[in-house]
Amino acid sequence: MLLLVPRDPLAPRRVDPHLADEAAAARELGVPVALVDHDELDRPDGDADAAVRGVPADDDAVYRGWMLRSERYAAMAGALARRGTTLRTSAEQYRAAHELPGWYATLEGLTPESRWSGDDVSWLDGAPAVLRDFTKSLKHSWDEACFVPDTADAAAAGRVVARFRELRGEDLVGDVVVRRFERFTGAEARTWWVGGRCALVTAHPDTPGEVPSGVDVGAVGGAVAALGLPFVSVDLVRRDDGAWRVVELGDGQVSDRPSSTPAADLVGALVAA
Structure with missing residues (x-):
């Protein structure tokens, strides 16, 4: 596995401070880390080839960084492919996870209409x-x-x-x-799914000190697996009738990790897969 992270805009040879702990955790696990220029990737007319210029060839690259529009992720995937690097999550899979119409039909009944x-x-x-x-x-x-x-x-x-x-x-x-609108109670849980299996249950980044108890990942497991997506986050919360509901599904590569969860926990789950 190769971990791709954004570079620090103020110090281009360094990792963006927001992802520095994940990059460090990857290196401790023996996973190589490469920098990409998120600002260049994010611009509608950005040069994706220039943004990934320093990335080595690899057949299993995982991006962990700031959100990208689906078309810009596709541009990054294309530029990486030209360098012999394959993202674990394809451009089509990223769009399916990142945009609600890509996952709604499969999770209909588990998420608000x-x-x-x-x-x-x-x-x-x-x-x-x-x-x-x-x-x-x-x-x-x-x-x-x-x-x-x-x-x-x-x-x-x-x-x-x-x-x-x-x-x-x-x-x-x-x-x-x-x-x-559905009435929810308690804090949200952010669950992380790698290869269709729940690898980690954490707090939501907005409430890092609150991890709900008794999170029923089994209630959504079949539907999440049916999506066939390599790495996603699924935010779950209790409805006022006690049912666990999907508030959001997103591509795990651009989902924020709560400050209360050690970086090694998430990176380790990706490596184990």
Whole structure:
């Protein structure tokens, strides 16, 4: 395995400080580490070949770093392939994990009901809704651009949708996704799945000191395995009726690790696979 991590923009020969502990853990496990230029990769017109110039050839590369749009990940995968380096997660697999439409059908019934046919919220018949796009919500702007308390109030709902679009701006991915609001209790757990198996259960990065007890990964295990994705994170939380629900599924390469989880735990799970 080869671990790819972003370089520090201020010190290009060093690892980005946010990933330094994972790079160190990899080296301690005998895993080589190579740097990529995330800023170059992230630009719509960025030179992906230049961004991965220092990466050696390898047949099992895993990226751990900042989020990339699906098309930019595909550009990185192509540039690496030209160097003889194969990512464990293909561009198609990354898009399937990174964007909600790629995983929703397989997890339908385990996650809140969702539609992404534009700004229409009327299908919820007045029930509350939560907004997001294919990759991200604005939960920190909850009342302003995320939560629609009454979808029967078309004018009020329209204002929330419009504000969501305004705040996401050029960062909007895909289209607005309308999700049925469900009432959750307790902290979220972030579960990490490698090769279709749950390798690690951690706190969510937003609540690093709170790891929920009794997380039922078996309730979602069959569906996650059916996706056939190499490395994903699945955020789980209890609904107020006690059922464990999928809040989010994401590509594990760009999912943040909570500060309370040692880097060696996650890197070790990737190496073991």
